[in-house]
Amino acid sequence: MPTPAGDRSATSPSEVLALVRLGRATSRADVARETGLSATTAAARVEMLIRRGWLVETGTGPSAGGRPPRRLEMRGAAGLVVAVSLGERHAAIAVLDAAGRQVAERHLPIAVSDGPEAVLRTVVTAVEEAVAGLDDAPPLLAMCVGVPGPVSASTGLVVSPARMPGWNGADVAAIVRQWLPVPVIVQNDANLMALGEHAAGGSPAEQMVFVKVGSGIGCGVVAGGVLHRGSGGFAGDISHTTVPGAPPVPCSCGRVGCLDAVASGAALVEQLAERGVPAPDTEGMLDLARDAHPLTTQLLREAGGSTGTVLSTILNFFNPERLVIGGHLSSAEAFVAGVRSAIYAQCPPMITDGLEIAVSRVGQQAAVLGAAREALDLAFSPEQLAVRAAAR
Amino acid sequence: MPTPAGDRSATSPSEVLALVRLGRATSRADVARETGLSATTAAARVEMLIRRGWLVETGTGPSAGGRPPRRLEMRGAAGLVVAVSLGERHAAIAVLDAAGRQVAERHLPIAVSDGPEAVLRTVVTAVEEAVAGLDDAPPLLAMCVGVPGPVSASTGLVVSPARMPGWNGADVAAIVRQWLPVPVIVQNDANLMALGEHAAGGSPAEQMVFVKVGSGIGCGVVAGGVLHRGSGGFAGDISHTTVPGAPPVPCSCGRVGCLDAVASGAALVEQLAERGVPAPDTEGMLDLARDAHPLTTQLLREAGGSTGTVLSTILNFFNPERLVIGGHLSSAEAFVAGVRSAIYAQCPPMITDGLEIAVSRVGQQAAVLGAAREALDLAFSPEQLAVRAAAR
DNA sequence: GCCACTTACTCCGAAAGTGGAAATACTTCA
DNA sequence: TGAAGTATTTCCACTTTCGGAGTAAGTGGC
Known part of the structure; x- marks a missing residue:
């Protein structure tokens, strides 16, 4: 033939x-x-x-x-994709048609500590409900789930997630596929945020570093226009990088002075508490800063400095054209100023001249946007097109 | 038609x-x-x-x-390529046939401070002589020149080279083409060493970091199997990264405590001199170490620690599968031990588990090997094939 | 409002690239 | 010695692809 x-x-x-x-x-x-x-x-x-x-x-x-x-x-009616971003206490879900238009949205309170089966069952139920709510819903083509922890590139399993008790070794894709028979990608949330920011607006940078500073600290890397995951899939995981000159705060990883233990939202909340200023959580701490609370502002600036110090080594090494600061703490001017100041103090002009330092344009949506892009890319990958063509 | x-x-x-x-x-x-x-x-x-x-x-x-x-x-007789690696006091030249077999080799003493025109004239003369010495030499197809300083990716110009006085803004390719009408690539030497190591032997790592520690310190990055140059071409230039906890040694860049000022061969020679131990240059210092000179060995181990500290941030960020240590100092066991020790102390298992730390297999030849590979790739790129096909 | 011009798209025929099957060349293995 | 296996070549039919001509549908000048 x-x-x-x-x-x-x-x-x-x-x-x-x-x-x-x-x-x-x-x-x-x-x-x-x-x-x-x-x-x-x-x-x-x-x-x-x-x-x-x-x-x-x-x-x-x-x-x-x-x-x-x-x-x-x-053709929007060609199919749907689902983008999910899991946080520690919150899941954001977006359903998009094949044209990339959002057709449904859900926000759920979750407790990540309930473990993968329970959390994902809740998420899948919400997805099914959202899809059922649509008039003549097209078929589901693909799904992407973002998790606030490291994901192995080779196995797709969640690995040593400091903020996800009970999720170590969890196979998120397999669990989801018990209920939803679609191709599923699992990805670290900082990586997705980098993708979301990369895809958003104007001309995408070929080399970009996205740093997410919320309760935890993570970072996503775009090299040569595509997401750089590293050999294990753990690229960008700077949480346990030792911060030069930082106080020896003990970290969950067993060492002291890690970036996560020094400059994350959770760390700042703890530092405030030690100094007699109670804040319920990262958001509460940021509220204090918005009210120009002096100690909070000072701590935020110092945390920005610590983050900037770690980043300056990275920028020297990687020489990206854009550094984007995202996550909750990026809304604090003191934090961003601390980052900028440390970078300009510690990077030579050769590096900073061609560097744009910006706060995320898409803000809290970055992760879901990135997940949407991953899901769409998966849905229309040559492989999936071939699979669906063969199925007919 | x-x-x-x-x-x-x-x-x-x-x-x-x-x-x-x-x-x-x-x-x-x-x-x-x-x-x-x-x-x-x-x-x-x-x-x-x-x-x-x-x-x-x-x-x-x-x-x-x-x-x-x-x-x-x-077909070797299809053409020749030239690989040149410039050091501060020495130029290595290799002429290879199209099959990648070395057909001539030259080593010249040079003084990089004589400036680009003089140095390159000397090099080109040696190349011409080497080619003339061959029986029926095929045509020259391409050339790659490695320089011990940053090279702009956009313009190909040498930029702010600390160790190359008089070369700032030099257009090496244009100067060479005055005399040799071939396509010329100019590239930083650490980048070329990374390529040389990447191409050598067994299975090339998709994600690799090569750190070159000689008189100066530089580093070359392979991401996704190809050289990562960064947005400006300065990726891997870690010389002026501040080393946490290092003494405030003044650096040529105007700041203090840069890796180059703390841990490079030149810095160690200076530190030895201050302590009353004269060594003529990096090689002399390494000779002392080979004779188990205690202070030298101690300084080398500390320099390794400083280098490893900077590298651990990079490894967390980049998550490569191989870290290769090259340059003269890689021959000092104390230095390599210092690097390893700092990395294992400062990187989480997630990163070190999938990481191979090795001393360069190709040693001093790395730069010329990398230059050869670049020259061959250029010679047989689609563009050059098209140009030569059109010229007939 | 006509006319030249530009851009987008379609139809057609011809040439070239491509793969499958079958034939051929040469070697190992039983 | 023959059977089986791998490498390469030959032949042929089938697509794909392109260029050019032709059509469609606008803009802008006068």
Whole structure:
């Protein structure tokens, strides 16, 4: 038998789909330009994707002095993806259609310490309910779950999560698939936030470092335009990096003076308590800072300094074009000022000249946005397209 | 006019060439397996590359229970590349044929402080002489020059090189091309050493950090199997990272306590001198260590500790599978022990479990090997193949 | 309001790349 | 010695792809 049609194409369907998905092409002519294919071939590709139900034409776009282009979009009704971000006490869920439009949203109080089965059962129930609430819901294509702890790149298991008691070795994807038969990606939350920020707005930086400072501290890395996970999947896990010159505060990892034990929201709450200033949690501590509470502000600035000190070594090493500060503490000006100050004091101009230091544009949504992007990428990966094509 | 031949192929000539060059394919059948092309097409590609003079058949390989494969190799006579590694007082030059075999070698004393024009004129003269000494020398295809200082990725200029007075802003490629009309790549020496080590021997690590400790300290990064240069090209430049807890030794950059000022060979020579132990240079200092001179050994161990402390932050952040220690100081056991000890004390098991810490296998040759690889990659890049094809 | 011009897209024929099957070359293993 | 296995070649049919011509549908000048 000669080669079946469609397998031999130099530019695969998923590549063309990606162009449209990511907004890099909105017409047949765009596809031709972006891929380097001839107009004929590009049109044929698009036609096939329309026939298969992935793309739709939505009227015409603005003319650029000639015939107006026929605007292409993802067909939302082609499917749904689910983005989940787990926190210690809170789960954020977004359901998006294939076009990336959010069609449902849920926020649940959870207790991560209830363990993976219980928490994920709650989450899955909320997802099922959210999907059931939609008029003629399309099929679920993929799901991404963000967790506040390290995830092994090779096995997908949660590993040594300091803030997730009972989750060590948990196979989140397998647990979810007990109830929802879809491909599931599990990813560390800081990594997802980096992705969310990377995808948001203007021109994405090829090399970016995203540092998340909330109750804990984590960091996500984009190298060469893609997420850098490292050999084990633990890249960016700077929580247990020793901070130079920091007091020997004991850390959950058994050592002292770790960044997490010195500069995280949880650490600051504890430091305040020791000094007779009770704050219920990180949010409460930030409320104090918003009221210009002097000691809190001072501690925040120092924590920013500690974070900036660790980051400056990283920036020298990695030389990114953007450093983004996210997580709850990024709303505290004193903290951000402390980070900036430490970095400018400790990095040479060669590094800081080409560096943009910014507070996250997408704020608390970063993790869910990143999870959404991962889920969409998974749903329209060549592999998944092939699997679904074969299933018909 | 219909499409000209050879432009439409899904697998470009340079990809097939790369398979053979890098030893991943030694027969037509290998090419078919590695590329996923049919045997027919793979054979056609190989035939074309033989016709164009890039590949040759060199007898047959060992049979695996059937017809023995016809062994393919790069045609050495297809061209030459030049690999140059500049040090402060020494230039190493290697001339290789297209098959990657070294056909000439030169070692020159230079004084980097003579400035770029003078030094490079000397180097180019040596290259010309070396090439002239060959029987019927093939044409020069490409050249890579490694320099002991930062190189801008965007402009290719040498930038703020602490150890290269008079080279700030030097356009090494342009200067060389005055005399040798070939494509030239300029690259920081630590980056090249990382590449050299990466290419050498067994299975190359996808994520690798190479730290070079000689008179100065630098570091090269491999992320996702390719050299990570960072946004400006300065990635890995850890010389001016502040070392936690180090004495406030003034540094050439204007700050104090930089890694370069604390733990480099030059810094140790100075520290020894202050304590009344004269050593002429880094080599002399290492000779003392080889004679088990107590103070030198102690200083080396402390320098290793400082280096390891900076590296542990980097390892937490980057999570590589290999850390390679190179440069002159890697021959001092006390130094290497200091590095290891600091890393194991300061990185969590999550990071160290999947980490191999090794001394460079290729030693002093690392930089030239890396330069050779860069030059060969450049010579057989799709762009250069196209340029040369058009020139005929 | 007509006309030149630009841009987007479609139809058509031709050439080239591609893979499958079958044939051939050469070797190991029983 | 033959059977089986691997490497390579030959032949052929099938796609894919492209370029060019043709059509569609706007803009802007006068």
